[in-house]
Amino acid sequence: MLSTGALRAHLLAARLAGTVATSREESLRSYRLFAARDPRVLLGLEPEWGWGEGDLLRLMAEKCGVSADPAHVSGPDVIDPERTVAALEEFAERLRAAAEVRAPVLFGTGHPHRLLGFYAGLAEAMSAAGCVVLTPARGVHVDMATRFGVRTHTIDYVGRVALVREPGVRQAGSATGAHTHSPLPVRIALGALAEAGGPLPELVVGDHGWVCGAGQLGVEAIGLADTDDPALFVGEAEGRVSVAVPLDDAVRADYYRPLMRYVLDRARLPAGQEWL
Structure with missing residues (x-):
């Protein structure tokens, strides 16, 4: 069992938290675009409150631990590992609550190259x-x-985790999918379930548009988000995302293995096949 101290040390060593690879410039650009209601960073969320750049910077400082100083405009960004640990605890609690009532769950990722194994392990459990x-x-x-313009993708599942891929790029069922922020896949998935008569998910687990798109439609959603993904944290502040875990979402895939084990332990769920 991974202790909280060991998890914190791993977050820092793997640069999942602490000084991360996401740059301050990237984060500030995302806050500017979000304040301008650019759909590329809204991720399917329709904010109810007026969010200016300053509001977003203060929110991200509170939720992630980034610098609240607007004069700090360059260099690597920072995530407070204590906030990551606390959010992972909440994330695990939501999984445990869903497992206790055997709730239908949907997993989906826009980061299959990095996070597929993390979600697949949770889905199996x-x-x-x-x-x-x-x-x-x-x-x-x-x-x-x-x-590159509008491209047609196909929804696929690997380890019961949804992703999208360009047709013909990879064989269906392979682990390589496309990186996307779009909420369209979760909207289509939920629409297909509704048309078929259910069951509908009581919890959606993932990132990017999978979380914000589901939360916007009133489905409980939890997920992982980097410092340049303010939409999940705005969704959490406005009550449409239950848990947003701050961490770097683009490190090596195997670095997420200890986090998966920690979440499973805290959720009291059995660990199964190692997907990472």
Whole structure:
């Protein structure tokens, strides 16, 4: 069992927290775009409150531990490991509560290259606890905006975790998917479930548009977010995201293994196959 102290040490050593690879410039740019209601950083969230750049900086300082000084405009960003640990505890509590009532759960990621294994381990544990881990809309096409224009992607599942991939890029079922912030996949997945008559998820677990898109539609959602993803923390502040865990979401995939084990232990869920 990983102790809280050992987890904190791992977060710092792996640069999941502490000084992270995400730059201050990237974070501040995201706050400017969010304040301007740019859909690329809203991730499917429709904010109810007026969020200016200063408001967002103060929120991210509170939630993540980034510097609240607006004059600090360059260099690496910082995440307080204590805030990460506290949020992981809340994350685990939500999983435990869902497992206790055997709630249907949906997992999805826009970071399959990094976070697929983390979610897949949790999905296996939730299934072993008696939850239905949903896999709707497999093979359905999604037209999403990318930096190369609108591209058609396909919803697929690996380890019962949803991701999207460009058709023909990889064989269905392979672990490589596309990096995306779009909320369209979760909207399509939830729509497919509703059309089929359910069950609908009582909890969505993931990142980016999977969390914000689900939360905006009134489905409880929890997830991981970097300092340049203010939407999840705004969603948490406004009550549409239950838990947003601050950490670097783009380090090596195996660095998330201790976090998965820690969450499973705190949620009192059985550890299964190592996906990382």
